């Protein structure tokens with residue numbers, strides 16, 4: 001969902017991105033600050049002053065959320081966990097990690113870094129509002145609102161439901177104590193789902209009480225939390241099942257090879273219809289030229305089948321995604337999902353040594369999860 005968006009630069013070597021949904025929040029925040037908070041609290045302000053204060057506060061809120069996310073990422077990078085990008089979206093920010101922390105201590109520090117940053121920022125803004133003398137009312141008003149919102153942000157993120165920061169802190173403590181990551185994740189994500197449901201219920205109650213904007217918003221956040229919590233547990237359980245198993249164990253090796261000079265009609269009649277196989281390495285004098293699958297064949301119009309050759313329709317070797325026989329099954333599943341393909345050639349030393357299919361992987365997973373193995 002967070003793939004779309006615009007790039008806004010880099011910090012600490014990490015690309016920063018804005019998801020389109022972030023703009024909705026920005027407009028809502030600026031509008032509600034200008035039309036609501038500032039113009040009600042400071043009735044002596046002109047409309048222009050309120051608008052400028054709204055925009056400045058919105059931008060500083062954006063900076064605050066970014067600082068929170070950056071601190072998560074900086075701590076992660078210091079522990080050797082690569083961060084692909086930070087994306088700001090409708091509910092805040094996410095740091096996209098390609099791997100999860102391998103020790104509970106690392107996750108603990110990483111999870112806590114964000115809310116601590118928000119607390120410190122909140123403290124600084126409130127201190128300027130309260131203590132610094134001679135500050136114009138305009139700046140005081142902005143600092144007051146940002147001070148509280150940062151503290152609320154820290155408090156919300158510290159709710160102990162996975163995948164919120166507080167849930168990560170809880171998971172790291174359970175994991176630290178029990179050494180069982182899967183169990184720790186199950187407990188923390190169940191609490192996360194519970195918090196999600198609670199938000200949805202409170203949201204519905206608010207809607208019935210006539211406070212439908214806040215109610216809808218809360219229910220929406222609750223729904224998002226519940227989804228994120230179940231998805232993170234499923235993903236971990238999946239990785240746990242696949243962990244320690246190699247592509248070699250599951251790949252099919254008896255791939256019938258075909259010649260590039262064959263016409264598609266011949267391939268369909270002589271190979272596909274008789275064997276029921278869906279893909280074939282294309283080989284000429286012991287060199288693998290590419291791979292032809294049913295997917296490639298369907299791109300060619302049926303009348304063209306007698307005239308077009310396998311060479312013309314295949315995916316050339318250079319464009320193929322592949323895995324090595326000794327890579328993890330989790331890696332194979334990730335590539336299949338990311339590329340949205342059904343089978344992946346297994347390549348060793350430039351040769352196709354087998355194929356791994358999504359069907360095989362899925363039945364491997366379902367058998368093992370049914371047996372609880």
Ligand SMILES: [Zn+2]
Pocket residue numbers: 068069072114115157165
């Ligand atoms: Zn956070």
